[in-house]
Amino acid sequence: MYSFYIDGNDIKKFMNMLLKDDKFDKFEVRSCTAATFVTFDIDCRLIKDEDGESERLYCRWGELRPYVYELIKGKKKPRSIRIVMAFSGRMAEKVHENAQACFLNIVFEEDKVAIVTGTAQKTFSLDKSLENEWGERIKGFFDKLGITQNTAL
Numbered sequence: 142m143y144s145f146y147i148d149g150n151d152i153k154k155f156m157n158m159l160l161k162d163d164k165f166d167k168f169e170v171r172s173c174t175a176a177t178f179v180t181f182d183i184d185c186r187l188i189k190d191e192d193g194e195s196e197r198l199y200c201r202w203g204e205l206r207p208y209v210y211e212l213i214k215g216k217k218k219p220r221s222i223r224i225v226m227a228f229s230g231r232m233a234e235k236v237h238e239n240a241q242a243c244f245l246n247i248v249f250e251e252d253k254v255a256i257v258t259g260t261a262q263k264t265f266s267l268d269k270s271l272e273n274e275w276g277e278r279i280k281g282f283f284d285k286l287g288i289t290q291n292t293a294l
Contacts, residue, residue: 143276145290147254160210166203168226176220222249237271239263
């Protein structure tokens with residue numbers, strides 16, 4: 142597990158990347174909750190077409206992002222946003238051979254953004270290499286975005 146928070150000027154920069162850019166679009170979204178004047182809980186499971194074409198169970202952030210943006214845009218900032226994103230299947234296997242899913246939890250609340258990673262293993266192991274590899278990838282990803290990671294949660 143790797144956890145950090147974003148504060149100061151980086152919050153606006155990060156939220157713009159999250160809500161307006163395609164930087165996070167390849168992540169699947171497992172859950173999304175946005176609180177404005179009411180709380181919106183979004184079930185991110187895909188509804189299967191009659192022909193059952195999609196192998197995916199969850200939508201990607203790029204598919205959901207415009208709707209979330211419409212929900213929260215306005216004069217007042219949202220009270221909170223909670224998003225659980227994931228790499229699963231082949232994307233997770235690219236991170237580590239024992240990865241079933243690699244999670245990125247994003248919580249915007251009280252003028253801070255907290256980020257916490259997590260993983261699900263195919264087979265149980267006490268080996269922490271999957272967690273460590275995923276944490277390093279996320280750290281590198283945020284470094285490339287130019288977002289400062291404050292690790293003193």
